[in-house]
Amino acid sequence: MWPGCWRSVAGVGGFARDRLYAWLRNSRDPKAIDAITEICGGQFGIQEPDLALTRLRLAAQKTLADSRVLADAIGSLALRHPQKVLPAIARWFSDPASSRAGINAFLALSSTLDGAMLLCNRAGLATGDPEFADTLAGYFQRAFADKHSSERAVFIALQWGARSQAGELDSELTTRVFADALAPSTKGSLFGEFPDVGDYRTYWGRVYHEAVAPAARRDSESTAQLGDIPHAVTAESTGRQTMPPTASPMSSTPPIPAGATKETPTASMHPEAAGQQPGAGHNGRHTAPGDGLDTAPALAVRGRPYAAPPPSPATTDA
Secondary structure, rough: OOOHHOOOOOOHHHHHHHHHHHHHHOOOHHHHHHHHHHHOOHHHHHHHHHHHOOOHHHHHHHOOOOOOOHHHHHHHHHHHHHHHHHHHHHHHOOHHHHHHHHHHHHHHHHHHHHHHHHHHHHHOOOOOOOHHHHHHHHHHHHHHHHHOOHHHHHHHHHHHHHHHHHHOOHHHHHHHHHHHHHHHOOOOOHHHOOOOOOOOOOOOHHHHHHHHHHHHHHHHHHHHHHHHHOOOOOOHOOOOOOHHHHHOOHHHHHOOOOOOOEEEOOOOOOOOOOOOOOOOOOOOOEEOOOHHHOOOOOOOOOOOOOOOOOOOOOOOOO
16 A cells, blocks of 8 residues: 555554554655655654654655655654654664664754754753753764765755844854854865855854864864873883983993993992902903803802911021
8 A cells, every 4th residue: 555645644553554664664765755754744743753753763764864855744743742853863863873864854854944943942042951052063063074964964054044144043052053063174175165254244254263263272282182291101001111311321321342341439349348359240340241242240259358468588698
């Protein structure tokens, strides 16, 4: 049975609901998808918003971002059941499997004046939920970055800008939303799609000015974080400890050529003390191994107490 025959039916029974769901899952026919979308935005959606939104998710996943039928259906449900529609769009955005539906449904809702006013009122700085402004910025940012919806998102943003200048939308709120959404694009080409960004006296000029400020702040913070990296590399990151330049043994003592000797302090040597008799390794001098070969250290020899030599025998003249 073709879904279009149910357009005038006030209620949709269980069998019909299952058929609508099956058609959406298996069909890619734009006409069938539009017909089911229209049903879900009509009396069926008004009476059963949860069931209708489940099917609209599948429809929004397969339709285009500029679908007029989807805009009418989502807009109709949002005006009657905003507490159902807005959380549903948020869920679709958060799930990678349905993010396309989230983007398309958001753009469909925001493309109408009633939908735009609903979203802005929800994010109103005075009477709404100020944190929802960040959510709106995130939605637009996702739509700008998506190659399938970027063109449509720019078109809707321009609409919002014109409506803000006309006083239909809160200009302060939308300026903040677009500044946050476009901040990552201040060094890219996306701002080239908007007029008069170089003139602060214009709407988009103010958006650009506010977008540059957080972007510059993030760059400054990143540079500061790089400058705070300590000179010493810890063992956790490299497994080795790098000595500071002032404590480097290589920088304080030049290499000793083979065959040369290195002077060491001898003030603490006491020839009369056991174990410190002048001799190999204890005479205040260290002989470097010849030919650059390592040699085993000499065995320690226990010193004997110092004794003066006996006097020479006296001699007499013959």
